[in-house]
Amino acid sequence: MSQLNIDFKDTLPAGHLGIIPLESSCELGKKVNEYIVSWRKDRNSKYSENILFEDYKKDTYIIDAKCSRFGSGEAKGTINESIRGKDLYLIVDVTNYNITYKLCGHINRMSPDDHYQDLKRIIAAASGKARRVNVIMPFLYESRQHKRTSRESLDCALALQELKNMGVDNIITFDAHDPRVQNATPMSGFESIQPNYQFIKALFNSVDDLIVDSEHMMIISPDEGAMTRAVYYANVLGIDMGMFYKRRDYSRVVDGRNPIVAHEFLGASVEGKDVVIIDDMISSGESMLDTAKELKKRKARRVFVASTFGLFTNGFEAFDKAYEDGIISKVLTTNCIYQPPELLEKPYYVNVDLSKYIALLIDSLNHDHSISDLLDPGEKIHKLLQNYNNR
Incomplete structure (x- = not known):
């Protein structure tokens, strides 16, 4: 996916870009950040003197944030720098079982519930300060519990409603188990992207x-x-x-x-x-x-x-x-x-x-640019197929 296919030179960003990869998505967040840093260093705009282009070209867009945990297992989310007016993108992998924490001296592996709570903590820490809060959750939390077949909970729908009520503007996920779950929050931004x-x-x-x-x-x-x-x-x-x-x-x-x-x-x-x-x-x-x-x-x-x-x-x-x-x-x-x-x-x-693809999605959304072409890559696939057959 070539970043050069989209021209942002004549588009104002929605706000100063800030990326917060939670610990579960640390490596992915670093790769995404590197792509955007590289692209913006080579990009010139006729609006470069506009105040919205202040800090447009930076060495990193990653915001210093963390979730600290107490010995009892409770935790708090902290953002260690100003995010006022920023267009925030939070990246979280709710399936990352490789992260552990101590609970009364015992070692616990983080579950999807733990990761989801940490996401809410960072959103709460940013509340009222950021211009816009966007969540990139590749594996949609509780997406396997998206419908009711008996006397059951509707966990995915409840989570989407909770994020909306906390002020999240857009939720971006990949290949949702059933994208119709977005009907739980029909007035919010929701994209289930197929790679x-x-x-x-x-x-x-x-x-x-x-x-x-x-x-x-x-x-x-x-x-x-x-x-x-x-x-x-x-x-x-x-x-x-x-x-x-x-x-x-x-x-x-x-x-x-x-x-x-x-x-x-x-x-x-x-x-x-x-x-x-x-x-x-x-x-x-x-x-x-x-x-x-x-x-x-x-x-x-x-x-x-x-x-x-x-x-x-x-x-x-x-x-x-x-x-x-x-x-x-x-x-x-x-x-x-x-x-x-x-x-x-x-x-x-x-x-x-998918790090380059996610970086392009973030860069596009930060400019309020349409991502329709990114969501339907049919033409690119046809070109790829033609090149493969002619190799």
């Missing part, structure tokens, strides 16, 4: 012998919930798609869900084709690997797994074995949530870096 271009680019860069046509390649949706994603990829690449649906045993509940009895397939033959399984997240990975095994039984050539969020809650052993057994060839996930160092060393793993 389609970045995934296709990463796949093309890591595999140099793909033949992208309906005779040699296919997109696979592992369940009905991922259909929209799969249809988009199939359309922009001009290839066929297939879908699995899960037959479950609704008479039993195991680990909070009805166990899967079988995976049934709908679609054309996958025999001899490279297939790409598209989904929003890899949690335990059980469903994704079951889908890959079913595809290999149907004589698929190679299986590539692409998922925005690689949680790997049950570790990597099952994926290691699947790779060794030739069931999967590549696994692609993004760096917008925590990646364990051992994952980055896997021979089958492809890291899809």
Whole structure:
């Protein structure tokens, strides 16, 4: 994603830019900041004498902020420099389990609830001072609890309403489990962004012998919930798609869900084709690997797994074995949530870096510039595909 495709030279920023990456997104925040610093150093504007361009070019836009924790487990959010009049962008990874804190002498790993509370603490510390507060939450908090099927809580909707009531102007997330949850706050800014271009680019860069046509390649949706994603990829690449649906045993509940009895397939033959399984997240990975095994039984050539969020809650052993057994060839996930160092060393793993894309989103929004072109990269994907086929 080239920053030079958008011209900000004749646009005033909405306010002085400030970026607050919480500890959970520290590395991602640093990369995002480096991109924006580099771009703005090379940018000249006819409004450069305007007061809104004061501090436009800086060595860093990261605001010094932290969440301190007491021995009892309670905490407070502190912002250690002025943010008055700033256009703030808070970045948080609610899935980062690698951060710990002490509770009465015991070591606790931070849960999504802990990260969400820290986000609210920083928002509260900024209240009434910042010109605008924007939250970038790549993995939407409680997005898996987005609907009610029995007497249940609606956690994601409640969280969105809470952030709105705290004064958050915009919420930016990636590949929300169900973007219709934004209906909980219809008057607030909410964007669920699909990193389609970045995934296709990463796949093309890591595999140099793909033949992208309906005779040699296919997109696979592992369940009905991922259909929209799969249809988009199939359309922009001009290839066929297939879908699995899960037959479950609704008479039993195991680990909070009805166990899967079988995976049934709908679609054309996958025999001899490279297939790409598209989904929003890899949690335990059980469903994704079951889908890959079913595809290999149907004589698929190679299986590539692409998922925005690689949680790997049950570790990597099952994926290691699947790779060794030739069931999967590549696994692609993004760096917008925590990646364990051992994952980055896997021979089958492809890291899809979204830091430049997030930096461009922030830079655009800070200028009140439309991000419509960033949300629909169809033209860029067609150019990428043409270059790949003509390599």
